[in-house]
Amino acid sequence: MKKIMAVCGSGLGSSFMVEMNITEVLNELGVSDQYEASHTSLADVTSGDADIFVTGLDLADSASHLPNLIVLNSLLDKEELKEKIQEKING
Amino acid sequence: MFIEVIDKVNNYEEAIKMSCDILEKNEVVESRYYDAIKAKIQQYGSYFCIADGICMPHARPEDGALKEGLCVLKLNNPVDFNGKLINVFFTLSAKDNESHLGLLKKIADVCMNKDKLNIIKNSKNKEEIMEVL
Numbered sequence: 001m002k003k004i005m006a007v008c009g010s011g012l013g014s015s016f017m018v019e020m021n022i023t024e025v026l027n028e029l030g031v032s033d034q035y036e037a038s039h040t041s042l043a044d045v046t047s048g049d050a051d052i053f054v055t056g057l058d059l060a061d062s063a064s065h066l067p068n069l070i071v072l073n074s075l076l077d078k079e080e081l082k083e084k085i086q087e088k089i090n091g
Numbered sequence: 092m093f094i095e096v097i098d099k100v101n102n103y104e105e106a107i108k109m110s111c112d113i114l115e116k117n118e119v120v121e122s123r124y125y126d127a128i129k130a131k132i133q134q135y136g137s138y139f140c141i142a143d144g145i146c147m148p149h150a151r152p153e154d155g156a157l158k159e160g161l162c163v164l165k166l167n168n169p170v171d172f173n174g175k176l177i178n179v180f181f182t183l184s185a186k187d188n189e190s191h192l193g194l195l196k197k198i199a200d201v202c203m204n205k206d207k208l209n210i211i212k213n214s215k216n217k218e219e220i221m222e223v224l
Contacts, residue, residue, distance in 0.1 A: 074142070
């Protein structure tokens with residue numbers, strides 16, 4: 001199972017919300033049997049924790065060390081998330 | 092859940108402090124919870140702005156959160172938060188990493204629904220906000 005991890009400053013607010021959206025997007029894309037979503041904080045995250053990382057624009061610099069990073073301009077925009085996850089999965 | 096509608100504040104710190112004071116008065120957080128939120132903002136900026144006009148200040152359970160809780164502070168006049176204009180503060184307290192999922196779902200549901208969001212942003216009435224949530 002591959003992992004997609006949402007990351008935010010405290011690891012329990014916005015990242016948790018984004019995780020909910022990732023789960024929905026994975027279902028919509030029909031890949032929920034291949035990918036699972038989770039969330040964590042910038043303080044705890046290491047680059048080996050997941051295959052794809054997702055964060056918001058405000059944290060893009062703080063998270064720039066993470067590989068395969070998706071940066072969301074609008075944190076709760078599911079369409080943007082879907083597009084960018086699709087790109088990573090197909091890319 | 093605690094809801095407050097006020098006309099305006101001088102700066103975003105005041106709005107967050109006011110929200111934390113309400114949570115503290117109701118024994119949801121300790122006073123140091125506000126300091127932890129301030130420290131997070133200093134470290135990472137306004138990252139908990141989750142939608143247009145909406146932010147969700149919070150710290151971590153170990154930062155003085157006593158139980159799960161939410162204070163909704165609606166400003167009739169938006170305030171600047173690092174270049175973003177904010178008029179709704181969802182100040183959140185979580186006692187662990189998972190149990191506040193229900194509260195987050197409520198907030199996310201409102202933030203992803205333009206109609207509900209507009210009602211809250213334009214409402215001057217606590218009961219109306221409560222109903223939408």
